Amino acid sequence: MKRVKFLIIIGLVALSFTELMGQQVPQFSQYMFNPLFINPAYTGYKEQLYVQSYYRKQWAGVEGSPETLALGADGFLPNQNLGFGVVAVLDRIGAQKTSGFYGNVAYHLRLSESRFLSFGVGIGIVNSMLDGAMLQPGDSDDPTVPIGKNQVMYPDFKAGLFYYDENFFLGVAVDNLMSPLLDFDNGDMIVEPRSHFNLSAGTWIDISSNVAFRPSFMFMDDFRSPSRLDLNASFVFLEKFWLGASYRTAVDYADRALNDQLKKNTSIIGLIEIYITEGLRVGYAYDHSINGFDPRSFSTHDISIGYLFPAKRIKSISPRNF
Numbered sequence: 001m002k003r004v005k006f007l008i009i010i011g012l013v014a015l016s017f018t019e020l021m022g023q024q025v026p027q028f029s030q031y032m033f034n035p036l037f038i039n040p041a042y043t044g045y046k047e048q049l050y051v052q053s054y055y056r057k058q059w060a061g062v063e064g065s066p067e068t069l070a071l072g073a074d075g076f077l078p079n080q081n082l083g084f085g086v087v088a089v090l091d092r093i094g095a096q097k098t099s100g101f102y103g104n105v106a107y108h109l110r111l112s113e114s115r116f117l118s119f120g121v122g123i124g125i126v127n128s129m130l131d132g133a134m135l136q137p138g139d140s141d142d143p144t145v146p147i148g149k150n151q152v153m154y155p156d157f158k159a160g161l162f163y164y165d166e167n168f169f170l171g172v173a174v175d176n177l178m179s180p181l182l183d184f185d186n187g188d189m190i191v192e193p194r195s196h197f198n199l200s201a202g203t204w205i206d207i208s209s210n211v212a213f214r215p216s217f218m219f220m221d222d223f224r225s226p227s228r229l230d231l232n233a234s235f236v237f238l239e240k241f242w243l244g245a246s247y248r249t250a251v252d253y254a255d256r257a258l259n260d261q262l263k264k265n266t267s268i269i270g271l272i273e274i275y276i277t278e279g280l281r282v283g284y285a286y287d288h289s290i291n292g293f294d295p296r297s298f299s300t301h302d303i304s305i306g307y308l309f310p311a312k313r314i315k316s317i318s319p320r321n322f
Helices: 002-015
Strands: 050-057 067-077 082-093 096-110 116-131 149-164 168-175 196-203 211-221 227-237 241-251 266-275 280-291 300-308
Touching: 082 116, 096 149, 211 241, 227 266, 241 280
Parallel strands: none
Antiparallel strands: 050 067, 050 300, 067 082, 082 096, 096 116, 116 149, 149 168, 168 196, 196 211, 211 227, 227 241, 241 266, 266 280, 280 300
16 A cells, blocks of 8 residues: 555656656755755864764655665865865655765855854766666556666756854855756656755754753745745753754745645654764654645654764864854
8 A cells, every 4th residue: 555655646746757846855854963965165164074974764664755865074174264075965766866976165254253154165966867667657658768777967066155153053055056057858867957045044042051942944945846944943951962843844935836735735843863972963853744745644754973073173262053
């Protein structure tokens, strides 16, 4: 039954083969702990070597359901005020698999003793592959279904800004900046990549010496489908234990949705983050769909692991709360 249900969903996607209006970039429920994956200007923010990984399984237990794996590492050159890093992402849904590898660089401009503005870019290569052997068309002679594995490789470019001080951050980023210049009319891809804009911000509020409150939000838009808004609120205990929740909803301010279900796509998310040691953190998120296109009977899980290597030299005197 689960397989049948998911194949129905894939069938609906296939009906809009060339004009699919859904968001294409991977979702990160723990975006507040992994900004490197959504904004290249974050690169080098911690001024230490930081390695992180992220795994998301959507609709667990369903064959072919969306799956994302991301790995990243970034560091900082204090004499040049430069952050540098690499990011690798693998995103899979059914017969479609997309992988990308990026090199990031960001310049951190000091505005005052504790305020900074960074400018970052990410340059990479993306490979998108469609395995025709995994598709089950109603017509075995359907010419739109490829034979074997078809793939296309193309360059990608990301850019972002990131303002931060010890108690506040604001980030703006755009990805897939090369897509308007490329010709993807080759039948090899289910979804043609297009640029996405995201805006994120958050603050750190000390409630007591042992408890802090950290609200944040992320807004994402591709200017062709309903945008996405994530609202998050987390409590931080002893700077070691995080407990929070998020509310994710579609925002169809320009009436772009193909149907009412896409307009109402809403989820709630529970989050937990633990610093096991001084540098090692582990995070987990559980998504539950309230309404919309997602099958509500299935669970979505996020796992995030990061390690901050001990500092040899830190140029900034402000804490790194983000």
